[in-house]
Amino acid sequence: MARGFFISFEGGEGVGKTTQIKRLADFLRDAGHDVVETREPGGSPGAEAVRHVLLSGAAEALGAKLEAILFAAARSDHVETVIRPAVEAGKIVLTDRFMDSSRVYQGVTGGLAPDFMTALERTTVNGMVPDLTFMLDIEPEEGLRRAAARRAEGEAADRFEKEQVAIHRKRREAFLEIARNEPDRCIVVDASADAEAIAAEIRSRVMDALPGGAKTTPRKAPAK
Numbered sequence: 060m061a062r063g064f065f066i067s068f069e070g071g072e073g074v075g076k077t078t079q080i081k082r083l084a085d086f087l088r089d090a091g092h093d094v095v096e097t098r099e100p101g102g103s104p105g106a107e108a109v110r111h112v113l114l115s116g117a118a119e120a121l122g123a124k125l126e127a128i129l130f131a132a133a134r135s136d137h138v139e140t141v142i143r144p145a146v147e148a149g150k151i152v153l154t155d156r157f158m159d160s161s162r163v164y165q166g167v168t169g170g171l172a173p174d175f176m177t178a179l180e181r182t183t184v185n186g187m188v189p190d191l192t193f194m195l196d197i198e199p200e201e202g203l204r205r206a207a208a209r210r211a212e213g214e215a216a217d218r219f220e221k222e223q224v225a226i227h228r229k230r231r232e233a234f235l236e237i238a239r240n241e242p243d244r245c246i247v248v249d250a251s252a253d254a255e256a257i258a259a260e261i262r263s264r265v266m267d268a269l270p271g272g273a274k275t276t277p278r279k280a281p282a283k
């Protein structure tokens with residue numbers, strides 16, 4: 060069976076990755092593809108156990124380096140038990156976050172040494188670099204507004220929130236820099252557009268990139 064295809068979705072918090080993965084998965088399944096939806100940290104039983112340690116905050120006090128190694132341990136398990144077997148079986152794998160999240164959150168805003176991060180990435184990814192990465196991009200202020208709107212209304216930005224904006228801006232820049240450095244893999248998508256417009260752009264980019272995809276799967280919308 061022919062090798063499948065591996066797509067990652069990256070970006071800051073609340074940019075709509077989950078919604079877009081769901082839409083793309085539905086589209087690809089309708090077109091007859093075998094699709095695996097997964098996420099990080101997690102995606103495999105071993106990695107989901109580590110996810111709990113990471114997201115509960117239990118690892119935070121132990122330092123950025125230990126956290127980065129835990130993210131890497133989770134990723135290694137996810138790659139070897141879920142992603143690689145699926146891609147080798149000819150499936151299309153869609154993951155909510157992958158190696159670029161570690162580069163950005165641990166490497167850039169976590170302040171870890173580039174050499175350390177590169178070595179960690181090489182061993183954990185172990186050749187399983189995504190064929191395509193969608194960077195969902197939004198103004199940090201807009202992202203925070205969306206996130207805030209979901210929580211409480213009418214709350215003024217305090218010092219903590221301003222600090223958060225600066226961190227979000229740094230992360231956004233870091234994702235965009237990865238995309239500039241790896242234009243063959245990364246596609247930046249304007250995440251402030253409406254969800255259907257974003258989904259249409261993603262569908263079209265995936266159909267262009269899938270080996271034989273445009274031939275075997277008719278486009279739903281006519282080309283402009």
Ligand code: TYD
Binds near residue numbers: 073130156160161
């Ligand atoms: P999650 O609850 O899955 O939310 P979302 O992906 O929608 O933001 O949280 C995952 C968090 O883990 C998120 O804040 C980013 C962070 N993260 C890292 O710091 N490094 C990583 O390598 C990964 C995969 C995630």
